[in-house]
Amino acid sequence: MSRGSVGVIFGETGTLEFKFLVSESTPVHRGEYVKAWHESDGWILAQVILIKRYSEKYTLKEAKNGLRKDKSGDNIVAEATVIGNRDSSGLLRAPTIPFSPGDPIYKADDDLINSVLGLSGKKDMNIGLLEGTDIPVNLSVNSLVQRHCSILAKTGSGKSYTAGVVLEELLDNNVPLLIIDPHSEYASLKDPGSEKQGDLDKYNISPKGYGSDITIYTPANKAINPVADEAFRLNGNNLTVKELTSIFPESYTSTHVGILYEAVQKLRSEMDTYTIDDIIFEVGNDKSKAKWNVINLLESVRDSEILSTTPTPIEDLLQKGKASVIDLKGVSPDLQRMIVAEVCSSLFEARKMDNVPPGMLVIEEAHNFAPEKGFSKSPSSEVLRNIASEGRKFGLGMMVISQRPARVDKNVLSQCGTQIIMKVTNPNDLKSISKGLEGVNSYVEDELIRLPQGVSMLVSTDIEKPVLVDIRVRKSQHGGKSVNVLKGKQKKQKSKETKQKQSPPPKKTPPEPSQPSADTGSTSAPKQSEASEQNSEDKGGLFKKIFGANK
Numbered sequence: 001m002s003r004g005s006v007g008v009i010f011g012e013t014g015t016l017e018f019k020f021l022v023s024e025s026t027p028v029h030r031g032e033y034v035k036a037w038h039e040s041d042g043w044i045l046a047q048v049i050l051i052k053r054y055s056e057k058y059t060l061k062e063a064k065n066g067l068r069k070d071k072s073g074d075n076i077v078a079e080a081t082v083i084g085n086r087d088s089s090g091l092l093r094a095p096t097i098p099f100s101p102g103d104p105i106y107k108a109d110d111d112l113i114n115s116v117l118g119l120s121g122k123k124d125m126n127i128g129l130l131e132g133t134d135i136p137v138n139l140s141v142n143s144l145v146q147r148h149c150s151i152l153a154k155t156g157s158g159k160s161y162t163a164g165v166v167l168e169e170l171l172d173n174n175v176p177l178l179i180i181d182p183h184s185e186y187a188s189l190k191d192p193g194s195e196k197q198g199d200l201d202k203y204n205i206s207p208k209g210y211g212s213d214i215t216i217y218t219p220a221n222k223a224i225n226p227v228a229d230e231a232f233r234l235n236g237n238n239l240t241v242k243e244l245t246s247i248f249p250e251s252y253t254s255t256h257v258g259i260l261y262e263a264v265q266k267l268r269s270e271m272d273t274y275t276i277d278d279i280i281f282e283v284g285n286d287k288s289k290a291k292w293n294v295i296n297l298l299e300s301v302r303d304s305e306i307l308s309t310t311p312t313p314i315e316d317l318l319q320k321g322k323a324s325v326i327d328l329k330g331v332s333p334d335l336q337r338m339i340v341a342e343v344c345s346s347l348f349e350a351r352k353m354d355n356v357p358p359g360m361l362v363i364e365e366a367h368n369f370a371p372e373k374g375f376s377k378s379p380s381s382e383v384l385r386n387i388a389s390e391g392r393k394f395g396l397g398m399m400v401i402s403q404r405p406a407r408v409d410k411n412v413l414s415q416c417g418t419q420i421i422m423k424v425t426n427p428n429d430l431k432s433i434s435k436g437l438e439g440v441n442s443y444v445e446d447e448l449i450r451l452p453q454g455v456s457m458l459v460s461t462d463i464e465k466p467v468l469v470d471i472r473v474r475k476s477q478h479g480g481k482s483v484n485v486l487k488g489k490q491k492k493q494k495s496k497e498t499k500q501k502q503s504p505p506p507k508k509t510p511p512e513p514s515q516p517s518a519d520t521g522s523t524s525a526p527k528q529s530e531a532s533e534q535n536s537e538d539k540g541g542l543f544k545k546i547f548g549a550n551k
Contacts, residue, residue: 005104006034007078013099015082020105022051022076030467031447032132033108034080041095042247045108045116047465048079053077080105080185081466086115092464101482110135118463121129125169127162127204127420129466131455139418140462141173145360145397147417147461149321152405152433157422158471160185160364160452160480161400166420167323167362168475171210176359177323178347180340184329185364187227188479190214195473203472210476216325217317219306219339224330234342236307237273240264246379247301255290259283275309276302304335318356340369341380350389352398358395363388366400367407375407388415406432419459420469425450442468 002095006028007020016142018036022028030051038044055074062068084094086178108316112125113135114120123138130137149166153159161364167189170177179186192207200206202356218228241261263282283291285336326343340363350356363384370384371377388411398415402408406428413419413432424430434445444466448457451468458469 005106007105009036009099009102009103009105012390013101015095015098017079017081018046018099019077019079022078024072024074024076024243026107027275028078028107028449029078029132032112034105035108035112036099036103036105036421038095038097038099043091043112044085044095044099045083045112047083048078048080050079051076083116085112092116092118107351117465117467123314123462124173125166126203126472127165127169127458128456128469135518137458137463137467139460141170141175143460143462145175145358146169147393148391148415148422149405149418150366150408150413150416151398151399151401151420151422152424152429153403153422154424154458155403156453157424157451157458159401159403159422161350161473161474161478162420162422162456163362163364163399164189164316164472164474164476164478164480166399168208169208170360171213171321171323174321175364176318176320176357178317178343178359179323179325179326179362180343180364180369181325182328182336182368183480184225184327185480186229186323186325187214187216187507188477189323189325191477193474199473205472205475208475210323213321214323214325216276216327217312218257218327218329219304220330221305225327228327228461230312231309232306233311234306234339234341235311236275236309237503238268239276239279239307242389243342244298244301245337246250247334249334250377252293253290255288256294259288259294260284262286276307289427300488301335301338306331306335306339314343315356317343317374318347318350318359320357337369337378337380339382344383344387348383348391348394348396351391351394360397360399361391362399362401362403366402366412367404369411370400370409372407372409381409382539385409385411388412405429410430410435419457420455420457421448422455423453424448466538 002190003352005023006026008019009020011019013019016207023545027047028034028051030048032048034046034048035043036046051077053074057073058068079545080093084092087093110133113130113133117130119130119135119137123137124141125144126136127139128137129135135341144166151159151163151166153162164186167177167179167186181187190209192209195207215230216225216228217230217232219223221231222228240262241257244264245252247258260283263279263286267278267282271278276298280295280302283298299506316430317326326339328339331339344361347361349355351358366384367375369378369380371381382400384400387396391398397411398409400412404426405413406426410432419433421433424433430445430448433448444457448470451457454471456469456471457466459466465526
């Protein structure tokens with residue numbers, strides 16, 4: 001083999017793939033980037049997608065006799081898929097003539113990887129390093145916002161952590177953000193992170209909190225959500241039938257809708273401004289027994305206090321260089337969907353009229369707010385589909401985050417030009433992702449199942465091929481950590497052990513000899529009486545401690 005090479009091409013070759021025999025002295029790993037010199041196109045970048053090892057000498061018969069000691073005769077064969085190189089105009093090209101058997105294979109240098117994959121150039125966002133290298137992976141803010149983004153992963157794989165990394169980069173670039181947060185995970189953006197210094201140095205970043213740039217809104221109240229800065233309220237005047245029926249459960253029929261419709265139409269003909277109390281009163285005048293279901297639902301909305309005559313202005317929610325987090329903690333799922341539908345509709349209309357600056361809408365748990373047909377219904381589905389398909393024209397981007405890709409509306413996912421995918425194992429989710437991604441092969445699908453925590457598959461219009469990215473650590477605090485269910489038990493156990501160490505061992509006293517009695521049957525009676533009396537005293541003592549001596 002040539003000096004410095006890691007292998008040599010052999011067998012049948014093509015323009016899009018080839019096999020090479022791996023050198024024993026230089027290991028090659030699955031997923032690694034290699035290069036080969038092409039007779040007409042120069043250096044060509046390829047990626048190892050499969051490695052096999054076999055021995056022609058070591059037969060099944062020999063295997064039955066025991067362990068091998070001499071492995072020097074093994075052959076290691078790798079399969080590589082061709083990525084290509086850049087031509088004089090900067091376009092990615094694959095060779096049109098097959099590679100020659102006998103050509104040496106080398107490990108790819110950083111400059112070639114950068115150039116061919118499109119990692120070089122002026123880009124605004126650093127989300128991590130190319131897996132297995134020290135090459136930074138940078139994305140364009142404009143491309144990510146205008147063409148939308150999705151972050152998909154199974155539970156516990158780090159999707160919220162990764163979303164936090166992307167949001168930090170957007171905030172650093174003064175992109176306005178509106179975050180829909182069902183589980184109170186993004187309030188922690190306010191506080192500096194606590195990652196190890198070595199990890200921070202690896203990615204060349206420093207801890208940073210975004211406290212002054214983050215405003216937390218709660219549709220509930222501060223007793224339920226003490227971290228909130230402001231209460232969030234929807235406009236409670238002149239509610240339409242469409243707005244109110246958005247929270248109707250599926251069990252409600254056209255009869256319930258008809259009752260509400262008649263009440264609202266009557267109010268609109270008689271009053272310039274009406275509230276939900278007026279609607280409840282008018283529904284109560286209906287003669288149908290079904291009105292009680294409608295009244296019950298309307299009263300639950302009114303009692304939630306989400307409606308107000310002084311609603312939160314949409315202009316306050318999207319401001320340059322700021323992030324507004326609508327924290328839905330303590331809000332029922334039906335009401336959450338109503339809030340998201342109203343906020344997203346108002347935001348889209350405000351952006352069309354240029355009443356708010358260009359920015360990005362972030363939807364956490366997107367499968368609840370833009371569900372795929374056949375799984376569930378949500379009043380926010382239609383407006384989120386519209387933002388996905390038309391938002392680019394108006395400068396409104398969208399980031400969807402979900403642990404169930406198969407349950408997210410395909411019309412929404414298919415519009416995402418940047419997809420960050422972490423470990424996924426559910427077969428339906430894998431199939432859904434494979435259908436929606438460009439450039440997916442068997443290697444990509446296999447990698448999605450095996451991805452370690454902190455590593456993601458990045459598919460982007462900025463990058464030519466799907467790549468694995470070692471996501472950088474957070475600058476700010478991560479708010480989506482899993483709860484340690486054994487923490488309380490461990491604390492109690494530790495406290496118990498500490499007390500046992502501190503308290504002296506009990507003194508051993510010899511037992512007193514028992515006095516003989518004329519009545520042999522009453523020998524144990526005094527002990528029972530003493531135990532009963534002691535128990536009574538203990539109970540009395542506890543009763544006195546709790547309720548007082550005079551009770």
